[in-house]
Amino acid sequence: MDKPAPLVWNDSLITGVPEIDAQHQILVHTLNEAGDRLSRGASVEDYEAISRELLSYALYHFETEEALMQEYGYEHSEAHDAHRHQAEHRGFTQQVIAVREQLKAGILTPPESLMAFLNDWLLRHIMLTDKRLAAFILARRSRAPGIG
Template identity: 40%
Template sequence: MATGVDVIDSQHKNLLQMVNEAYQGLDKDVSDIVFQRITKELLSYAIYHFQTEEHLMQEYGYFDECPEEAAQHVSEHRDFSAKVVTARDGVNSEVKEEMEEILTFLNAWILNHTQNVDIKLGNFIKNKE
């Protein structure tokens, strides 16, 4: 899952840890309010992470040299954020399966995005250094 860019890899680790903590909360039958807080924190951190990546894209010239890949990358960030908000706002915490589906989506998205999109950015940055 490593991109080779320390700050990105560290943030990915933190994101996955947050998802795992949310899963642990499900085992404790957390309330709707607690689940909302957990997903809000996760979304806030994801946005912070996306800003970090997009800053690096700008700093290393990714937007200029790979405009289509950069645009797709940013688009995936925006789509992810929108899906998390929609899912969070529509979840019924009394239906544990709904919360599990959201967390499964988050985990799968993070892993897929890292392995298929962030790795390209990581390679680009490493080649520039």
């Protein structure tokens, strides 16, 4: 596999919510490391470690975002967006679990396909979904200093 172009953290990815942005930076770094490992001819063990690490951190990150949704009332005020946001989290989790199940059956997802999915999903999720949540949180924080 050719080494995938790394994701570059830049101002366009900043949501303005520090705890979300810090975790997104870690996710970008994690995906770049995964792409680097896969480009060197990853073994089943490498795939297993990459998918386990990614799933673990993604779940932690999703819990953070969903706790913020609850804390700021996003689920009540923006129920449709909150539901869609959570559905995206579940869909991503299911995709990574499917990759892990295929590994158990001895099937390796082509590295190019895996990295394209992971990178595209993260960028799209940040730009289209997380930024809406962040705008809501920032508006609430500006009205109620000291919360969050």
